[in-house]
Amino acid sequence: MTLEFTEAEEAFRLEAREWLAAHNPGRLPSMDTAEGAAAHREWERTLASGRWSVVTWPEAYGGRDASLTEWVIFEEEYYLAGAPTRISQNGISLLAPIIFGHGTEAQKERYLRDMTDGTLVWAQAWSEPEAGSDLASLRATATQVEGGWRLNGQKTWSSRAPFADRGFGLFRSDPSAERHRGLTYFLFPLDADGVTVRPIDQLDGTPGFAEIFFDDVFVPDDDVLGGVGDGWKVAMSTAGNERGLSLRSPGRFCAAADRLLDLWQADPQPHLRDQVVDAWIGAEAYRLYTWGTVTHVEAGGSVGAEGSINKLWWSDLDLSLHETALSLLGADAELAGRWVDDYLFSLSGPIYAGTNQIQRNIVAERVLGLPRGGR
């Protein structure tokens, strides 16, 4: 480690490391099962009790007012410790920044605290049967009624929805407006009258996906997030988070590359040597790229379309790293276990948060400046 950190940052790292060493429960059952969801909520409670669940948030909301640098340090330590993936990720990294930026004071009071300790787990409800990466073609509707709105239609591929408490998503509130306009961002309870959640087993066999059907579901005006008709603008500020810094910590890939080295050392197969080394180089490049991004952001810069570059890298890295592990395992690669679980998860990377084809279009058009149009 030659990146230089301040004494305060090193102290923060040490505090995180020690706390994690004392409290980390290790691997929990998949959060996309009832038993796993309960265990993960419990872990969120423990994290919150140590004030480690939302380190960058203001202290008033259970955070530590940590800098971006400290946050990445925490994430490095978190994954090095082998701590569980976070069931509250959707809420904390996708919804909370929007509530902080666009929410009313009442919404902040109502939702933020309960998000920090696993009391309130959120499901993202963006995709629809005919709208995946093409979010602007959403069809689920919101109709204004006295005191609020009636939601109708269907969402799908909603991760965590079978075990979550509430959802957030976009609905078409003005059918006569253009594709990107007339969308409004709503927060809604998953156990409300008229809501039907139908779990769908994922490729890994867990029931983590769900379809959500809305049949005249009433949502009060208080649960409109941002302005009526501003849903697209509001949602795009989270799409950047999902593809960029917040979702995939480098520590996760560094830890996986480390486990891959264990596997290699146990059975060093010469024809796989280059792939093992490339996985390590890929994780190292990702770690360093992230520190470059942190430096840029802390100096007042922003992450725009570059978030798509980031997403392409980690999703391809995740997949190739796990494919290499399965190659090393040989015939045993088909046996259920951690490598197979993580491999199956890595298969979803190039699909969710906007497919990698869409990301390449974004990089080409917004970073390289190539002309739009023509598919």
Added chain:
Amino acid sequence: MRFGRTPEQHAFSEALDDLLGAADVPAASRAWATGDHSAGLKLWQRLAELGVTGLLVSEEDGGLSASAVDLTVAFERLGYHGVPGPWIESVAVAPRLLPGTPDAELLARLASGEALVSVAPGTRALDADVAERTYALGATLRRAEPGAERTSVDPTRRLFEVTAGEEIATIDPAPALDFGTLACSAQLLGAGLRLLDDSVAYVKQRTQFGRPIGEFQAVKHLLADVRVALDFAAPLVHNAAVELDAEAPTAARAVSAAKVATGDAAYLASRTALQVHGAIGYTREFDLSLWILKVRALVGAWGTPAEHRARILESLVEAR
């Protein structure tokens, strides 16, 4: 925490771009390939005035005592503009080899750009015909005599077999080799960036089926992948320089990672550039060929990808 270039380093990079962008570097390269060094040496002198040749030479010897990070800033731009000559040998390697040897008197003239030297990390030395002195670098440092010329895939790289002669110092060659490898990585990164820039410009103006080919998704996706590969190779180069400056125990591994990643990224950039340019890219008359051929040569120079991957794995296993 801060991980990135300083405003001074950005300004240095821009100054190099201003100078090299205004010079006709491709013409100098083509002349250099035929053994006519005049335009290339003029360029050498002008870059010396900007301090490039003295970056790693100590201030006592008239150099700048600059950092390895500064070195990568310069070599990235040399690669971007395709500048010919024994730059790695004279600017990145010799200043790490000669202090304390009987040839230390050369350092001041290296810094001022008056002297060029070549160093053979293996059996061949680049541009030994224009070098005042040629060295063979093994477990000891020896002066060397250039012999038969060998033809490189990149005609601007004039290679000569060397015969090692008088030993002038017993040294550990590794640190100097690491500086050469780092400079080569930065050059590869710069060449890759140039290939991408030229490809982007070309696909915006080249039309087929009534549209610029840059509108086609297949073309967009190829170029997006090049952008991704280069963007993730760059921090490895920066980190390797930071680690060399700090004499970190993992510096050699960091240098190897930078070399593998920049070689892969620049090679992808060259293959993609050729593909999107079509037949014009396959000609020698079109300047793109200068970078396509240089990248192929540099991928194997200063340690092959296989050698560097082996070094990385060895270091990772040792550290456990």
